[in-house]
Amino acid sequence: MCFTTVHHYFGYFSGLSKKLQGSSIDIIQAYDLVENVKELVDQARNDESIYDKVFDRATQMGNSANLPSLQPPRQCSCQTQRSNVPSTCPKAYFKRALYLPFVDAMVTQILGPFASSQEPPSLTEESVDTILSYYRPDLPSPTTFHQELALWQQLWNR
Incomplete structure (x- = not known):
């Protein structure tokens, strides 16, 4: 070329x-x-x-x-x-x-x-629970995981 x-x-x-x-x-x-x-x-x-x-x-x-x-x-x-x-x-x-x-x-x-x-895979409630249970020991605040996930999804959708 x-x-x-x-x-x-x-x-x-x-x-x-x-x-x-x-x-x-x-x-x-x-x-x-x-x-x-x-x-x-x-x-x-x-x-x-x-x-x-x-x-x-x-x-x-x-x-x-x-x-x-x-x-x-x-x-x-x-x-x-x-x-x-x-x-x-x-x-x-x-x-x-x-x-x-x-x-x-x-x-x-x-x-x-x-x-x-390359669309990210859709997250089902079951997959989110699996992710949370796997990473729970490493998360600084596992009780706010669902809210953090919702924030990230909102950010990426924009």
């Missing part, structure tokens, strides 16, 4: 990484920051002008190294051992076969632990 692509996307992640490693950010701010970065990366991923620059730069790099022009591999109707991405031109092929999977993998690796689609 072209340096331009990596540089463009890692630019979003470098600031995020520094803030997440700091000691002054709380978990809610971290999730908000991660969500903002994810939205920006999604916008950039779907921006044709960015991919156009990446493809043009890769083509220029190939030309300067005296490589033949970029061509997708031949396609077969029954392909089992490699990607058989349908496309009408090299630019579309490389976008579908390399660029989009690369960006998606990068986002998954970096933002995966913060995935907003």
Whole structure:
């Protein structure tokens, strides 16, 4: 993958990484920051002008190294051992076969632990009682456990 692509996307992640490693950010701010970065990366991923620059730069790099022009591999109707991405031109092929999977993998690796689609498990009365009985000896005030839990649920729902 072209340096331009990596540089463009890692630019979003470098600031995020520094803030997440700091000691002054709380978990809610971290999730908000991660969500903002994810939205920006999604916008950039779907921006044709960015991919156009990446493809043009890769083509220029190939030309300067005296490589033949970029061509997708031949396609077969029954392909089992490699990607058989349908496309009408090299630019579309490389976008579908390399660029989009690369960006998606990068986002998954970096933002995966913060995935907003991961809903916390719903707490039933039985599971709450099980949690309370298990951690009761370690809790500073087990009598207020249900109220603390309600406060946390209210905070996370907001």
